[in-house]
Amino acid sequence: MDTDEVARLRAVIGRLSRQLNASATHEGLTPSQASALGLIGGRGPLSLAELARLESLNPTMVSRIVGRLDELGLIRRRQNPDDLRAAWVEITPDGRAMTERIRDSRGQVVQACLDRLDHPDREAIAAALPALEHLVDELKKLSTAEP
Known part of the structure; x- marks a missing residue:
């Protein structure tokens, strides 16, 4: 892919992410709160440090998000038995x-939007899924590689 195509791909991924995150606001959560809740549900229990790393947020922001989710009764905090701090x-x-x-x-x-696209576009998106999944795997490898 050339530089322009890479930029377009990044822009599309960013816009898709923002649109999907915004779709959680009907539940009364901010996009960051919904994302954190999803991670805690999918990978938890998590330490606050691990949550901060996964969300690419600073500890203060994570503390605020966790505090709000805890107030709403959506998560609970518990002490790490290996590190009481x-x-x-x-x-x-x-x-x-x-x-x-x-x-x-x-x-x-997403389904409603896909239904509005023409058949060739839906087929192209479906055909691109394996390559996009491989791209995610490569991005994970880069983010976990030692500097």
Whole structure:
């Protein structure tokens, strides 16, 4: 891919991400809160440091997000038994129900948009999925590689 195509790909991924994140606001969560809740539900329990790393956020912002999710009863904090100075966060049943609603809502939004595209565009998107999945794997390798 040339430089322009790479820039277009990054822009499209960014716009898709923002649109999907915005689709969680009907649940009363900010995009950052919805993203953190999804990570905690999918990978938890997580330490606050791990959550900050995964979300690429500073610890102060993560603390605010976790505080709000805890206030809403969507997650709970618990002490790390191996390091009593550290806390882990885990999803609650209410939090799990919300993540499922958000996931279902996002799926419906994407499906509705796909239904509006013509057949060749839908086929092209479906054909691109394996390559996009490989791209995600390569990005993960880069982000976890030693500097």
